[in-house]
Amino acid sequence: MPILYALVARGSVVLAEFSGTQTNASTIARQILEKTPGNNDMNVSYSQDRYIFHVKRTDGLTVLCMADDVAGRRIPFAFLEDIHQRFVRTYGRAVLSAQAYGMNDEFSRVLSQQMEYYSNDPNADRINRLKGEMGQVRTVMIDNIDKVLERGDRLDLLVDKTDTMQTNTLRFRKRTRQFRTSVWWKNVKLTIALILLILVIAYVVLAFVCNGVTLPSCI
Numbered sequence: 001m002p003i004l005y006a007l008v009a010r011g012s013v014v015l016a017e018f019s020g021t022q023t024n025a026s027t028i029a030r031q032i033l034e035k036t037p038g039n040n041d042m043n044v045s046y047s048q049d050r051y052i053f054h055v056k057r058t059d060g061l062t063v064l065c066m067a068d069d070v071a072g073r074r075i076p077f078a079f080l081e082d083i084h085q086r087f088v089r090t091y092g093r094a095v096l097s098a099q100a101y102g103m104n105d106e107f108s109r110v111l112s113q114q115m116e117y118y119s120n121d122p123n124a125d126r127i128n129r130l131k132g133e134m135g136q137v138r139t140v141m142i143d144n145i146d147k148v149l150e151r152g153d154r155l156d157l158l159v160d161k162t163d164t165m166q167t168n169t170l171r172f173r174k175r176t177r178q179f180r181t182s183v184w185w186k187n188v189k190l191t192i193a194l195i196l197l198i199l200v201i202a203y204v205v206l207a208f209v210c211n212g213v214t215l216p217s218c219i
Contacts, residue, residue, distance in 0.1 A: 002067050002068045002070060002071030002075065002076075002118075002119045003020070003065050003066075003067045003068075003071060003075075003076060003079060003115045003118055003119045004019065004020050004021050004023060004025065004051070004066050004067065004068065004115075004159070005017070005018070005019045005020065005021075005023060005025040005026070005029070005065060005066040006018055006063070006064065006065040006066075006079070006083065006111045006115055007026070007029055007063075007064050007065075007111075008061065008062070008063050008064075008083065008084075008087050008103070008107065008111075009033055009061075009062045009063075009064070010060060010061060010062070010095060010096070010098070011033070011037070011039075011060070011062075012030070012033045012034050012037075013098075013099075013100050014030070014033075014100055014101060015087075015095070015098055015100070015101065015102055015103045015104070015107070016087075016101065016103045016104045016106075016107035016108055016111065017029075017101075017104065017108065017111070018108040018109075018111035018112050018115065020112070020115055020116075020119075021159060022159070023066070023157070023158060023159045024157065024158045025051075025053075025066045025157065025159075028048070028053070028066075028157060029053065029064050029066070032046065032053060032055065032064065033062065033064070036055070036057075039057075039059075039060045040057070041057055041058050041059070042055065042056070042057045043055070043056050043057075043077065045073065045076075047069070048157045049157055050068065050069045051066055051067065051068060051069065051157055051159070052066070052067055052068075052069055052071075052076070053065070053066050054066075054067060054073070054076040054077060054080060055080075056077060056080040056081065056084060058084055061084060061087070061088070061095060063080045063083050063084045063087070064080075065079060065080060065115075071119075075118055075124060076118075078118065078124065079114060079115070079118040079124075082114060082118075083110070083111065083114060086110060086114075087103075087107065090103075090107070090110075091103060
């Protein structure tokens with residue numbers, strides 16, 4: 001799953017977050033929020049090991065996600081833009097005064113759904129290519145996270161690979177069931193088609209045996 005964690009925050013106040021696997025990304029994300037104060041709009045990425053924290057701040061609202069480096073930049077930033085628009089559209093000016101985790105119960109489900117979509121649905125990247133809206137992401141530089149976090153505060157990113165493997169296994173099993181169901185229906189349709197073909201051939205043979213007499217008369 002390329003996108004593993006996401007949050008929405010106002011300054012350093014986290015309003016909603018969701019993690020797709022067991023990880024300490026939440027702790028590191030909070031340090032990033034604290035070390036990048038201000039309200040200036042920004043698009044930036046920070047790498048640690050083979051994971052990258054992507055940050056998009058617009059009008060004082062910060063949307064952050066942690067993704068596997070194989071996700072590149074276009075998909076994570078398309079995800080961040082999507083989440084920002086959904087969040088503002090849903091909560092409006094309530095964002096300005098909301099308490100910590102004030103939108104978490106409801107919006108964490110949206111984060112989960114969109115993480116799944118942008119991680120696994122090929123249409124997610126295809127649509128953004130057609131829109132041509134993510135060209136500016138090419139200019140986003142990827143810095144090492146040590147440039148943001150002071151050396152004494154640095155935390156190693158811990159991702160439970162077992163949990164990730166279990167998630168991938170469940171997804172594989174689901175797709176396998178879907179494939180088996182699809183094959184079963186194809187076999188059913190093929191069987192019905194063969195039965196109909198046999199009945200038609202039997203009808204023609206009986207008609208021929210009866211020397212051209214219709215089947216009801218022959219019987």
